Every structure is written in C-alpha cells, then in structure tokens.
Amino acid sequence: MARGIKLFKVLGIQISIDWTWFIVFVLFAWSLSAGYFPFRHPGFTPGTYLAMGVVSALLLFACVLVHELFHSYTSNRLGLEIREITLFIFGGVAELTKEPDDPATEFKIAVAGPLASGLLALVFWLLSALFTGEAYPVVNAILSYLALINIVLLVFNMIPGFPLDGGRVLRAAWWARTGDVDRATRVASLIGKGFAVFLILSGFLQMFTGNFTGGLWSVLIGVFIQQAAESGYRQVVIKRALEGLKVKDIMSKDVVTVPEDKRISEAVDDYFIKYHHATFPVTSNSHVSGLLTLNKVRNIDKSEWERKSVGEVMEPLGPKDTLSPDDDAIEALRKMASEDNSGRFPVLDKGGKLVGILSRTDIMKLIEFRAGLQK
Numbered sequence: 001m002a003r004g005i006k007l008f009k010v011l012g013i014q015i016s017i018d019w020t021w022f023i024v025f026v027l028f029a030w031s032l033s034a035g036y037f038p039f040r041h042p043g044f045t046p047g048t049y050l051a052m053g054v055v056s057a058l059l060l061f062a063c064v065l066v067h068e069l070f071h072s073y074t075s076n077r078l079g080l081e082i083r084e085i086t087l088f089i090f091g092g093v094a095e096l097t098k099e100p101d102d103p104a105t106e107f108k109i110a111v112a113g114p115l116a117s118g119l120l121a122l123v124f125w126l127l128s129a130l131f132t133g134e135a136y137p138v139v140n141a142i143l144s145y146l147a148l149i150n151i152v153l154l155v156f157n158m159i160p161g162f163p164l165d166g167g168r169v170l171r172a173a174w175w176a177r178t179g180d181v182d183r184a185t186r187v188a189s190l191i192g193k194g195f196a197v198f199l200i201l202s203g204f205l206q207m208f209t210g211n212f213t214g215g216l217w218s219v220l221i222g223v224f225i226q227q228a229a230e231s232g233y234r235q236v237v238i239k240r241a242l243e244g245l246k247v248k249d250i251m252s253k254d255v256v257t258v259p260e261d262k263r264i265s266e267a268v269d270d271y272f273i274k275y276h277h278a279t280f281p282v283t284s285n286s287h288v289s290g291l292l293t294l295n296k297v298r299n300i301d302k303s304e305w306e307r308k309s310v311g312e313v314m315e316p317l318g319p320k321d322t323l324s325p326d327d328d329a330i331e332a333l334r335k336m337a338s339e340d341n342s343g344r345f346p347v348l349d350k351g352g353k354l355v356g357i358l359s360r361t362d363i364m365k366l367i368e369f370r371a372g373l374q375k
C-alpha cells in the first residue's frame with residue numbers, strides 16, 4: 001500500500017492516507033451536515049451544519065487513527081514492528097511486517113483497537129454530559145455523535161470475519177483451540193466473505209426498496225470486506241510460506257548468461273530455444289550489463305537477427321531490476337510484483353558479482369508448495 005500520501009509520524013509510526021479517504025471524508029461531512037445533524041438537532045443555520053459536519057468528520061478520522069494506533073502500539077510492544085498506518089476508505093490498515101507467532105499475541109493486537117474505540121465512546125459520552133445540550137447545543141451535538149460513532153466503529157470492527165478485528169479474534173480463538181493456524185485463517189476469512197455477501201445482498205435489497213443511501217453504504221462496505229478477506233488471506237499464506245527466508249535461500253545458483261557480443265540469432269538458438277527462459281542476464285567481461293528479454297527479441301525484424309548483437313537490444317540494468325542475496329524473500333516478492341518487469345531478477349552480491357537468479361514463477365511455486373505442506 002505505497003500509494004498513501006504521507007502525513008506525519010506518531011510514536012515512530014508513519015501515518016499516511018489513501019486518496020480514497022478524501023472521497024469518504026467529503027461523503028461523511030456532507031451526509032452529516034445535510035442529513036444527520038439537521039434531522040437529530042433541528043434549528044441551526046446551514047453554515048453551522050456545514051461546520052458541524054466538517055469538524056465531526058475530521059474528529060471521526062482522528063478516532064479511527066487512535067483505533068489504529070492502539071493496534072500498532074500493542075503490536076510494536078509485542079515485537080511485531082509496524083512502520084506505517086494507512087487510512088483509507090473504511091478506516092485504517094496498520095501494516096504488519098510479520099504475522100504473529102502465537103494466538104495470544106494475535107488476540108492482544110486484535111482487541112486493542114476495539115478497546116480504544118470503546119474508551120473513546122466513553123470519553124465522548126462523559127464530555128457530552130459535561131457540555132450539556134442546553135448550555136452548548138452545537139458542541140453537545142458533535143460530542144454525542146462521536147460517542148455514537150465510536151460505538152459503531154467498535155461493533156463494526158468486532159464482526160467476526162477476517163481481516164476485521166473480530167475475525168482476528170475468532171482466528172486467534174480457533175488457533176488456540178486447535179493449534180492449526182492455517183485452518184483458523186481459512187475459517188475466519190470464509191466467515192468474513194460470507195458476511196460480505198450478506199451485506200452486499202441486503203444492501204441491494206435496501207436500495208431497491210426505498211433506502212438507497214443506506215443500501216449503497218452496505219454494498220460498498222460489503223465489497224470492501226470481501227476484497228480485504230481475499231487479499232488478507234493471500235497475504236497470510238504468502239507471509240507464512242516465505243517467513244525467515246532470504247533471497248539466497250531460494251534463488252537458482254546456476255545462471256545461464258548471454259555474452260553481450262553474441263548475435264541475436266545465436267541468442268535465440270543457443271539460449272531461448274534451449275533453456276525456455278523468457279529473460280537472460282547479459283554479461284560483458286564477466287559483469288552483468290543488462291537483460292535480454294524474449295519480448296525485445298520478438299520486436300526485432302528477423303532479417304536483422306544476424307546483424308544485431310545482444311548488447312544492442314538488451315535492456316540496461318537498473319537498481320530496480322536486481323536483488324541482493326540478503327534481501328528478505330517477502331521484500332523480493334514485493335519488488336517483483338510492484339514494477340513492470342521481466343519477472344526474472346539477477347541476484348548480485350555487494351561487489352556486483354552475479355551469484356544467482358530468482359524468478360517470479362519460482363517464488364510462486366515455492367509458496368504453493370510450502371502452503372500445501374502446511375495443510
């Protein structure tokens with residue numbers, strides 16, 4: 001989730017917002033100032049409602065942030081480092097750098113957020129009792145809303161479907177009872193998906209029976225949970241399969257390289273046809289100078305294959321195209337997935353010497369293989 005806009009740091013954790021957050025912010029501010037506040041607290045001017053809507057939406061954002069910070073703080077204290085929190089469409093995501101090793105840790109991290117929301121609800125409720133509706137009508141309206149919305153956040157997050165907090169609690173409980181973390185993850189994410197389908201269907205039903213806005217929210221939240229359940233599950237499988245592995249543990253050590261001065265025709269006959277790889281590192285004076293890809297070769301007219309050399313058509317090698325033997329396998333996968341690349345990465349040691357090669361397909365096969373063993 002690197003597409004966040006970086007805001008500031010709290011407790012050493014980078015806080016970012018996803019661009020989708022702006023859409024939700026406007027929707028919230030608008031629906032509060034045009035719907036909720038005039039309905040619940042009639043008698044103010046439109047300007048006052050607008051101010052109430054914007055202030056409440058901003059404070060709601062702060063509450064979501066506190067919720068995520070409680071998760072992150074707990075997580076960091078338990079040794080699972082969190083470096084970044086991204087706030088996006090329906091709340092926030094604190095990105096765990098690794099998965100918890102035991103159910104108790106998972107449970108503590110999961111409940112910390114809802115606990116924060118519960119505490120915030122209590123604080124806002126007490127404040128609303130202090131700043132009464134008679135003496136401070138506007139302030140009281142905002143405080144009451146914040147008390148209510150924190151209860152909503154608490155309840156919503158405790159829905160027992162992974163990757164929501166409730167789903168993580170369920171996963172921890174199942175894991176503690178059976179000792180089988182993978183099955184626990186599958187069950188929790190299946191329940192998450194089931195709940196998402198329920199929200200989507202009931203949302204459509206509401207949309208067509210008169211409650212359009214409420215129904216639309218329900219559908220949107222359902223789609224969000226569905227996607228999160230899917231990608232959350234995949235991430236857990238990948239993290240568990242690759243945890244603790246370095247590039248040097250999984251790379252292929254015998255690398256076939258093509259010398260820069262070969263003709264294209266020779267590269268096709270002696271390399272592409274012979275070895276079935278789509279990419280080869282190109283060497284000159286035993287140094288890797290670039291990558292020769294099948295795509296590049298295909299784009300060159302056959303009549304020129306005899307004339308052109310590999311060095312003339314290879315892609316130059318940038319820092320984004322190589323790995324180091326000590327890179328984490330998970331980081332390597334992220335690098336391979338994020339860029340538009342050939343899918344095969346030369347592994348270079350500190351001196352720039354070629355020590356191996358790692359392909360996306362190799363990594364995917366390994367994940368499949370190890371996930372199969374964990375069943």
Ligand SMILES: [Zn+2]
Nearest residue numbers: 113114157165
């Ligand atoms: Zn949470």
